[in-house]
Amino acid sequence: MKRLSTAIFALLCTLTVSFAQEPTKLFSPEVHPDGSVTFRYTSSKAESVKVVGDFVRRPLSMTKGEKGVWSVTTEPLPSELYHYRFNVDGRMVMDPNNLYVIRNVADFYPYFIVGGGKADDYMVHNVPHGTLSKVWYPSPTLGMDRRMSVYTPAGYEKGKGRYPVLYLLHGMGGDEDCWQEFGRAVQILDNLIAEGRAVPMIVVMPNGNTAHKSAPGQSDEGMYKPYFGGSMDGSFESSFGDIVRYVESHYRVVRKPSARAVAGLSMGGGHSLCLAANNPGMFDYVGLFSPAVKPRMESPTYENLESKIAAMFAKNPKLFYVAIGDDDYLMEENVEFRRMLEEKGYPHHYNLTDGAHKWNVWRDYLVDLLPRLFK
């Protein structure tokens, strides 16, 4: 752009005229090579600015410097995707200098990634990329068209081959978008497939909240304010066949149990368990991440769950995977669930990790699970 004319500079101005920004555009957050991170925020009036983030136990006080620029630098942080906000005189605010935000239910959080370790899997690398599509499928069971996200691996569009399918389910408050936002599923899949750590697969991420057709604002329900809801009444499980029918008739998939996996987190772990139990022999791979294994409501889907689970294990699934963090508030029901698995002698892979009921462990579990599928 060497010979950039003045007319281009005129273009630069048009869109920002009516919304003058902060006087200085700062670089924040700045991730340093050693993993430490500098946050910056401009305010000449503020009396106190702190960083509140999932990488610190207590808010981190920022120091006011020249021109009203507050800043603080953390200790070197372990490789991870972190999110945060600023507390300015008691008010939680976004970082106006960080473009990168992810949504959780009705709130956005600025985020950053510290590489050099496990979070390298969450970053975009120069590898072949799959396609992410937002697809509408008919759900006759629920009487509505519904939206879901579908990842097709690099080469799918060009090729002729058939692929295995992972159905990847979210928790309460989530929707068809969240595994791509907090979950970094697209980057994880691209990277693991490119490195040969996972086989190329189609990944279907539906919306597990049957009260809605889609993520907020994407359907004719309009621009409502979402709440921390979900479906634990069996309606998602009983309408799941609509999703499978759509996927198996619209994508080049292998229509065999050995090429079907279902996995999910929290509520979606409960969904995965119940889908597998209600459809013995349908999935050869089942993954439960911090799962809500105990039914919360009454539904035929949840009746006789023990005998359904027995029928499922009678079909010898190749992998029954359970992962949970030692600080997870659902630990108690999971201890009970694992005791049942042990007592009955059901083969399973149990992955007890550090951590709580949060996205950082669910990303870990996805990275841990994918290499175990379809092999």
Next chain:
Amino acid sequence: MKRLSTAIFALLCTLTVSFAQEPTKLFSPEVHPDGSVTFRYTSSKAESVKVVGDFVRRPLSMTKGEKGVWSVTTEPLPSELYHYRFNVDGRMVMDPNNLYVIRNVADFYPYFIVGGGKADDYMVHNVPHGTLSKVWYPSPTLGMDRRMSVYTPAGYEKGKGRYPVLYLLHGMGGDEDCWQEFGRAVQILDNLIAEGRAVPMIVVMPNGNTAHKSAPGQSDEGMYKPYFGGSMDGSFESSFGDIVRYVESHYRVVRKPSARAVAGLSMGGGHSLCLAANNPGMFDYVGLFSPAVKPRMESPTYENLESKIAAMFAKNPKLFYVAIGDDDYLMEENVEFRRMLEEKGYPHHYNLTDGAHKWNVWRDYLVDLLPRLFK
């Protein structure tokens, strides 16, 4: 969710613990049936809170009420998609109660839609929805894989038929996402196709900034801070064949001039003109929205443009569409361009409207153009 158990309520709390929000979650903005809009913001400490938006010429002062809730209600607004921010004691901030935000270059803006008129086309209705895919295509010309957005109309995945293609280009600062954000292209296409106002078509929205592979954060360039850049050096036009080759080999498209359209706004209008002129007979439909018609840099693409334009018109395109608002800062070069069209006797449709160099007119132009394509 009648029999919601306490365990579900426990789930409600986990994700919000570390990031306590504003004390009250307000309803803001509230669009009333008459088109007036109420904004609300909580701050007991602020001395002045104003709304700055594209629906008011001057900031709208808010009044402090009980519990530190500031509010103001506008006059009834014409049907439109509007964006805004709050000015709190001189600082521009987001509306923490509005989940719905759209990005422009490096900034986010809360937005809302007033229906009951033209903006009904921007809303999601209960009609068959197309699929939006984020696709990576190889660009041998630029030596990189690049990302683009592809809209396939409802029924595409199931059917066998071939479709016409609109290549829809953005302006400076934009990327492959912006026609879906500020441009509402997906909603407009779904609605116009469902109502029979436009024929079903595939719409390809590439990234017209060849300095980047993708929208910010989506490629291995990492989480950089985007600038108001673009490509006006001919590199986008000279690499456009890579896009067409991918589209015509990966989608069921009609490979004929009568089934190819190219349209774009501002820089993308310049791209559209140059693509059509450099490839006479390739596109039967050309749309220029507030176009940057004068080359800004030197490139073989821009050489002998007048004779290339003559060659293009010699192929009798079915539609050569130019639209611009009377307040557009690119008016002067467009007056000159139109004079040339008139003098040469080149058939064209000229749509002179109210408005400036902004997204509100570009949405209008898309709605106006689509019914004229492929008929």
